[in-house]
Amino acid sequence: MRRRRLRALLAGLTAVLTVSGCAAIPSESQPQAIPRENLGQPTQEIPEPARGLDPLSVVREFVRASAQPTSDYAASRAYLAANAREEWQPDQGLTIIEDEFSTVYAPDDDESTDSDEQLVTVRGTNVGRLGADSAFIPSDEPVGVPVRLRMQPDGQWRIVDAPGTILITESDFTDSYFRVPVYFFAPDSTAIVPDLRYVVARPQSGLPARVMDLLLSGPSNGLAGAVRNPLADATLDSNVTGANDGALLVPLTGVDGESLQEKQLMVAQVVRSLQTVTTSRIRLLSDGTSLVPGQHDWLPSEVPAYEALSSPKSELPGLMTVDSRIRSLGSGAPIAGPAGAGAYEVESAAQSITGGQLAVVESAGPRRVALRVGDYGRDNPVVDLPAQTLTRPSWRPPTSAGSQSNELWTVADGERVVRVSRAPDGRWTPQAVNATDLLAVGRISGLRLSRDGSRVAVIAGGQLVVASVVRSADSASVTLRSPRILQPGTLADVVDVDWLSQDTLIVATNSDSMPVARVSVDGLRLDGYSSANLTPPMQAITAAPGRPIVAADSTGLWTANDVGDVWRPHSHTLAGAEPFYPG
Structure with a gap:
């Protein structure tokens, strides 16, 4: 997007933050949460900064003023020297930092010998970046941004070398920008x-x-x-x-x-x-x-x-694997066919979105598993996919109403992302997915294809990663692109993941304080569920649009509908059960 387009997007926010000065010139300003008073109050002009601000306070107020993009960040430019106001051309994105940040003087070795010049560093924790395309990109890289100031002829400190990007606190970003799907x-x-x-x-x-x-x-x-x-x-x-x-x-x-x-x-x-x-x-x-x-x-x-194509039918209650068999979440009874009767030693399974197909990962001997794919309730043939481990399969949605899915995904041995496609003769054949960028994050222990088929949510190296699914014109080749680690500084030891909706994920972790969490698909929002009644370690989790979340801990199955809910025992809970909705 060109710069003039971004300026058009940013023009129109008529807001002003009240600024305040500091009485002394400390060697470091202590981290503090930035208040949001008066944000959004209309004004006719941008006020000049308070007089007598020390260099640390000038830089801090400069960051605070970045919440106001009005007139090409006129409020921020007020803290720049006259020449710098005209020359400052920050890039087209925003760097979003946590509310608590500090401004510190540069070490003596880096300081200028000119007493009328100061070098100040903004230190904080990175939340992420808003790109030129207005999409959020998560990051946990440390923030250390140098800002050079000089005493002006009127005795006021002003910035002469401003950052090349706009810095904004998370709270100010939330107040000043609106999320739109x-x-x-x-x-x-x-x-x-x-x-x-x-x-x-x-x-x-x-x-x-x-x-x-x-x-x-x-x-x-x-x-x-x-x-x-x-x-x-x-x-x-x-x-x-x-x-x-x-x-x-x-x-x-x-x-x-x-x-x-x-x-x-x-x-x-x-x-x-x-x-x-x-x-x-x-x-x-x-x-x-x-x-x-x-x-x-x-x-x-x-x-x-x-x-409708990406939502499970309401009459499909979901399934669970327990004691190497598949049972219904709705009745607790074994399902029809060999997968429910114990003919397979089931390790994991997945039901297609429309309900008529089933994929089963079964134990096939020491350090060996097999993938079976076919119609629900039938004896399903084995796919030619040798592996020691396979992640729980994940179905791609059908291409039209009334049709069946022609593709499912799994990961073999933690490092081979595979899509299994149905050939014209009905056989299911594995094909490699180009996942080079994704595999650089770590070994894969879980993968869920979004129910619209455009993204994957992956557990790689214990972290939650989302990537886009890019297909060639004839779908002969598929590549996972733009992998992004969600909440990299917070979410760790992820055990399982599922799609709560097309833009929201639900995860189970090994964290005692946040065993279950909800995460936006871009990673900006993270909401922890109550841990009441759950007994770690968590085993599995499943979610779908309009369905209660079902989590499996060390004692059995639990359900909740929203973040504030206390977990309730599932009506057909069984120890060792791992639940899954269609998809």
Whole structure:
């Protein structure tokens, strides 16, 4: 995205932070949480900094002012010397740091001999970075940013060499930026895929235009190549505005020649992407006329539920493996067929999203396992995939309603990511997935393909990693790209993971203080579940849209619906059971 596009996104936040000075000039300012008083109050002008600030306080207030992107960060530029105000060109992203940070003078060896010059370092803990594409990228790299100041002729300290990036605290970022899922589609189906992005929150009236700008710019770098964008050739004919009758007018151009089906997908993209920032009816036009003939305005309730392909059917209660057999989570009874009757020594299993297919990993002798794939309730053939270990299989969604899945994934021996595809003759054959970047993180002990098929969540070296699934045009080759470790400084010893929704993960860990946690797919948000009633170590966990979470600890199965819930015993709990929903 060009710099002028980012400036357009950032223009419009009319807010000011009250700044305050310090009475003394300490050698170090102690870490402290940054208060958020007065954020979002409108102002007509940017006030000059308080007089008499020492260099440490100037740098600290400079960081605080970065919460105000108004007029190309005019509030931050107020702390720069006159020449630096004109020359400062920070990059197009934001570096987000924890609220507690410090400003310290440089060591004597690095200090200037000029008494009118000071070198100050901003020290803090990195949370991540907001890229030029407005997507969050997690990081735990230490922050040590040098800032050079000089005494000005009026006796005030001002910054003469500012950081090359905008520094902003996590709380200020949360207050100043609004999270928006922008929607695209799976490459070979109508499964809709959310792409989490962040836009300047104020003024609220400009949010729809900022979201449309993101949508038309395409998927974030992390999802590039993993999703399809029906709006790829679309642009805005004029500004996004409110019509006199209360509708929100979105005038597109460049899409008139597209098919009706493609236009309906465009409607879903726009309406779903805008639903978090407006309650107005969306009036979608193409070169001045209705994008879809016969319907001018749209509400979210009028858009088809494109999540249906990626959501398990309500009549499928889920399954569990226990004592080498598969049982129903709904009744506790063994399932029909050899997998429930004990004909296989089941280690793990996965049921397809539609419920009609089953993949089973069975023990096949000392240090050897086998993968069986086929119809649910039948005797399933063994796939030619020699391995000592296989992770629990994960099904790709079907490409259309009423069809079956043609692909599932597993990891062999912790280092070979494999997709098993159904050939035209019905046989299931393994194919290697290019996972070079992902394997650099560590040995893989778990993998869950997202139920829309666009991402994988992986446990690598005990850490939680998300990567995008990029397929060649004919799907002959598949590569895992842009792997990102989520909450790298917090989440460790991850035991199991599942997709709670298309943009949210649930994990079980070996942490006594946070045995179960919910994590946004970009890693910015982490919420720990109650540990009440759970008895470590955790064994497994499963989740799905609209379903209670089921966790397995050392005593059996427990369920919860939300973060604040106390875990309740599952109605069919069994010691050693490992639960799984379809997918």
